[in-house]
């Protein structure tokens with residue numbers, strides 16, 4: 001039953017995050033009528049959702065009908081350090097909810113969820129004028145997601161030796177900002193789709209450049225980061241992208257692919273969840289084993305150097321020029 005009802009928890013967490021319920025509880029518990037007034041919700045509807053979420057530990061019902069934050073919902077406040085609020089909103093936003101709703105058809109046909117739901121891939125769909133709000137939710141969610149892993153990545157690798165760091169598909173620059181804090185001599189470039197680069201708030205020592213990484217990437221960097229990029233694409237597309245980076249890379253430079261690396265073991269692992277998300281949401285994207293990354297690198301004119309584990313679910317797969 002937990003497996004079946006889990007979707008109700010997820011959808012309810014998204015909805016209360018969207019309404020700002022955790023933010024309204026920031027200064028202490030509230031009775032549901034006051035809480036509903038604070039967030040502009042229907043009183044009875046909010047009470048029923050909060051009662052269920054409190055039963056599973058997302059909130060707590062201190063007295064009947066009075067709700068308070070728990071350590072879990074603290075993380076859903078927009079202003080919490082490492083806030084997961086935007087990720088919570090995105091996970092059931094239209095961009096994800098509708099493609100995921102087609103999972104049985106994905107299984108039957110091998111088509112991607114966005115192609116079945118929207119008739120196109122998700123990044124093309126985001127760029128349509130009527131979906132710009134959804135794109136903003138997605139970009140904010142990527143920053144939220146990065147808050148949980150960027151610091152672990154910056155700790156796991158010595159970036160202090162680099163001078164020019166390019167974050168390919170770097171979104172709004174949270175990872176690069178975090179990495180640059182450990183690389184005082186470096187400057188940074190975030191390369192992303194023009195609609196992302198144009199809307200990014202300024203980041204110290206970072207230039208935002210818009211473009212298509214399948215056409216090429218800014219040249220001359222001695223360090224290229226790709227976080228949650230290669231898993232979005234098929235092997236064929238990934239080789240095009242990595243070949244563009246191999247061409248742009250300074251002779252003794254390094255490429256760092258940051259992903260949840262697929263283990264060979266049968267146990268549950270975050271990579272296996274992320275992999276099914278890629279199955280539902282992308283056209284041929286997947287999580288890969290170290291051996292599979294090594295094969296992609298070889299085809300792209302790169303060579304695996306090593307894998308750096310981090311104290312988060314992602315690992316950093318390091319490559320250099322060569323075959």
Ligand SMILES: C[S@@+](CC[C@H](N)C(=O)[O-])C[C@H]1O[C@@H](n2cnc3c(N)ncnc32)[C@H](O)[C@@H]1O
Nearest residue numbers: 142146169170171192193196211212213227228
């Ligand atoms: C899954 S997000 C990861 C964002 C960021 N690296 C992170 O980990 O938070 C994928 C990123 O790739 C960008 N992207 C997708 N297609 C692209 C393309 N053809 N050229 C450049 N960037 C692209 C998206 O706009 C998005 O920012």
